[in-house]
Amino acid sequence: MESQTTKEKIVREALRLFSQNGFDAVSVEQIAAAVGIKAPSLYKHYKSKWAIFDAIFDEMQRRYDEETKSMNLHLSNAATDRQMFAEMTVDKLVEQVKALVSYSLHDELVSRFRRLMTIEQFRSEGLAALYTERYVMRMLEYHEALFRGMIQAGVLRGGDPRSMAWQYVSPILIFLSLCDRQPEKEAEVLDEIEKHIRQFHKIYKEENKK
Amino acid sequence: MESQTTKEKIVREALRLFSQNGFDAVSVEQIAAAVGIKAPSLYKHYKSKWAIFDAIFDEMQRRYDEETKSMNLHLSNAATDRQMFAEMTVDKLVEQVKALVSYSLHDELVSRFRRLMTIEQFRSEGLAALYTERYVMRMLEYHEALFRGMIQAGVLRGGDPRSMAWQYVSPILIFLSLCDRQPEKEAEVLDEIEKHIRQFHKIYKEENKK
DNA sequence: GTCTATATCCAGATAGAC
DNA sequence: GTCTATCTGGATATAGAC
Structure with a gap:
């Protein structure tokens, strides 16, 4: 693991700070201090505070595109391999969700960026659409395809x-x-989620057909 | 309908502005201009910008307490009146949700305050707890009681x-x-929601018991 | 690329006349 | 209760030395 450049550190620390109280509540001086430099030095790397904000989005867009690519690959492989759908048991669903939730909650960049998006989603129609696409529709459509395969x-x-x-x-x-x-509620609600998935599967599994 | 005092207008306009981009993005001068006065005059009504923020919360807390009272009344009446649960059909559920969603989306204060809470929820543990209580747990627990009654x-x-x-x-x-x-997505997603409720009812209604 | 010094601006808030 | 004038602090951003 190579060490981060100052430019990368700025994006990282800015995201950390922005994800607490939003863009407006953070000063360039705070970002610079977190990086370990003075505010004016920061302007050698980014031409404005908004340019840092944009850089965060560029970096997260890059990661998003990668993930989407591998998700689509996964589903289209499954589509040609009926066996994979047939083997999707409730335990596999639970395992899948726990992995997803754990990753989403504990990956530093992913969780901070989601918080930032939550705070800033109303600032423009573009941000609103981005939020819906990334945090709602992608998961919805993935599972729609998954369940369609499982039904078939x-x-x-x-x-x-x-x-x-x-x-x-x-x-x-x-x-x-x-x-x-x-x-602090993670354990408590994680338990509810496992119950939810088992309840969902119980209700929809083929043996319960009327 | 009596007309609003200046003090009430300040709260109303501040909420409108805060709910767009958050507390930090709005200046006292903008609030004053929206009310139709100059910024310094505003300080005769509230001693600081934060005091306006707090006043918004006090006002919404008052309304929340009223609503909660009538909801609890409704449910505890139902508990002694089994007939009400027995008559809860899918059409009544759809009607109930449409009324709730329509109210939540189009009531000026309710929808703006929810947006404000969404933006500011990470500012303190108190705000976080308030959000969870108001926008998640209350609805969850209400329906948990409702469904328990319907099962019985x-x-x-x-x-x-x-x-x-x-x-x-x-x-x-x-x-x-x-x-x-x-x-702009209201109509489109409202349609999905009606499908969701009918699907939910179809799955859980007594006749489908295996 | 980092610093110090500084320009510029605008925010929240106060003083005091009317 | 409203205004104009003003204070004060802190913010983004630039200039220019090292």
């Missing part, structure tokens, strides 16, 4: 995969936002 | 009422936050 594979009983995806995904999203706000 | 009345099949409440309530909360961000 005979693992889940028939139904509207989109409504099923809403019912499955929404509690997880609410859980994430709850932990962003109150990290 | 034989309208819904047995199951964990809390998990059921999470599955029912979360998509509605996600929908609200989506419309706060992108009001």
Whole structure:
């Protein structure tokens, strides 16, 4: 792991600070101090405070595109491999969600950026659309495709995969936002989420068909 | 309808402005201009900008307490009147949600205050707890009690009422936050929500018991 | 690329006349 | 209760030496 350049440190520390109280509440001097330089030095790396904000978004967009690529790869592989859907048990779903939630909550950049987006989402229509795309629609559509495959594979009983995806995904999203706000509740609500997934699976698994 | 005092107008306009980009992005001069006075005059009504912020919360707390009182009244009446649970059909649920969502989205104070809370929720543990209580737990617990009553009345099949409440309530909360961000999507997502409720009811109604 | 010194601006808030 | 004039502090950003 090579060490960070000053330019990278600025983005990292700015994200950390912005994700607490938002863009306006943080001064360039605070960012510079966190990096270990004086405010004017910072302007050799970025031409304005807003340029730092933009750089955060550029960096997170790069990561997002990578993840999306591998997610699409995963699903389209699964689509040609019915066996993968057939083997998607409730334990695998629980495991998948725990991995996702754990990553989302504890990855420094991911969780801080989500908080920043939550704070700044109303500033422009572009930010609003970005939020919906990244934190709602992507997860919804991924699970819609997953459940459609599971229905076709005979693992889940028939139904509207989109409504099923809403019912499955929404509690997880609410859980994430709850932990962003109150990290001390993580264990408590994680327990509720496992119950949710098992309840969801119990309700929709093929054996319960009427 | 009596006209507003200047003091009330300040709270109202401050909430409108704060709910766009947050507390820091709004100047006292902007608030004063919206009210139709100069900034220094405003200090005859509130001793600081933060005092205006606090006044918003006091006013909304008052309304919240009133609503909670009538909600509790409603539920405890229902508890002694099994008939009310028995008559809770899917159409009544749809109607109830449409009324709630419509009110939450279009009531000026309610929707603006929710946006403000969304922006400012990370500023203190108190605000975080307030957000969770008002926008998550109250609705969850109300529906948990509702579903428990419906199960006992034989309208819904047995199951964990809390998990059921999470599955029912979360998509509605996600929908609200989506419309706060992108009001133009209201019709589109309202449609998904009705599908969600009908799907939920179909899955849980007593006749589908295996 | 970092620093000190500084320009410039605008915010929150006060004083005091009317 | 409203105004004009003003204070004071802190913010973004620049100039220019090292």
